Amino acid sequence: MKRFFLKSIPTLQYRCFQTFFFQKNPSTNMKYPLDKSDQEWRKELDPEQYRVLRNKGTELPGSGKYTNYFPEKGVFVCAACKELLYKADTKFESHCGWPAFYDNLPGKVKRIEDDSYGMRRTEVVCSNCGGHLGHVFKGEGYAVPTNERHCINSVSLDFHKEETNNK
Template sequence: MTSYPVQKTPQEWQAILTPEQYRILRLKGTEPPGSGVYDKHYPSKGIYRCAGCDAPLYKASHKFSSGCGWPAYYDCIPGAVERHEDRSHGMVRTEIVCARCGGHLGHVFKGEGFPTPTDERHCVNSISLRFTEDEEEAGEGKKDEEGENKA
């Protein structure tokens, strides 16, 4: 089993996540298609972050309309997502998880012919995400004019 930088017990995760976030992020569930707040969300800029640990995962510019019923991205922020073979449901798929906390995001599919730079579709549960308009990727907070972190 992979070890992630953010480690919490199931009880600690349950204390900070809603029951539905816990079911999807920690128990590898799936939200119903078309039900997520980010399915038809197309901002011009911003970052989609992990709802569990706040790690930056996807840029708004990576998002595209796939018609699948879940938010779709053609790429992630480099190093933000890990891929694992998923043999559940009688098929082989590629699961994607947050590289910082291991939270289940969804699955990635290749070769579907979408007119994107990667020909990949990261099919992500909205509930696994949190959107911020701030394009800052690092979780260090805003910096002042001298480059120092603000409190």
């Protein structure tokens, strides 16, 4: 039955099906300085944070608490491990439905090529714990110094008014 089902799907649909159900995201198997078990993450994160940060989910557009929040000073940190990620002055209005930043703090975000769901994108994860933050898009024409948009899930972030320590 399984063979008949797979052969009956046209090639393009099958490739999308295969990508969606069988492709592993490379960041899942990487090691990070902060290494916790799945059980530990489940205890520390609320269900939505766990879904996004650990299972590479995406929050609904426009639903995040930081989407329309534009502080002049401070720093956005990883909601899982509190690693400093983005300065407040790099956040900009992109009208995409998620918080957008044009640059991260040096060495705080790891970029990983992401071919999931039949698309070619660049995933960004916290370089300390590997938590999924979102994706980076280049060349969209925003008037920002880097010509990049880091499209980040609010649930992956916390905000601190003052940059108290720079790990």
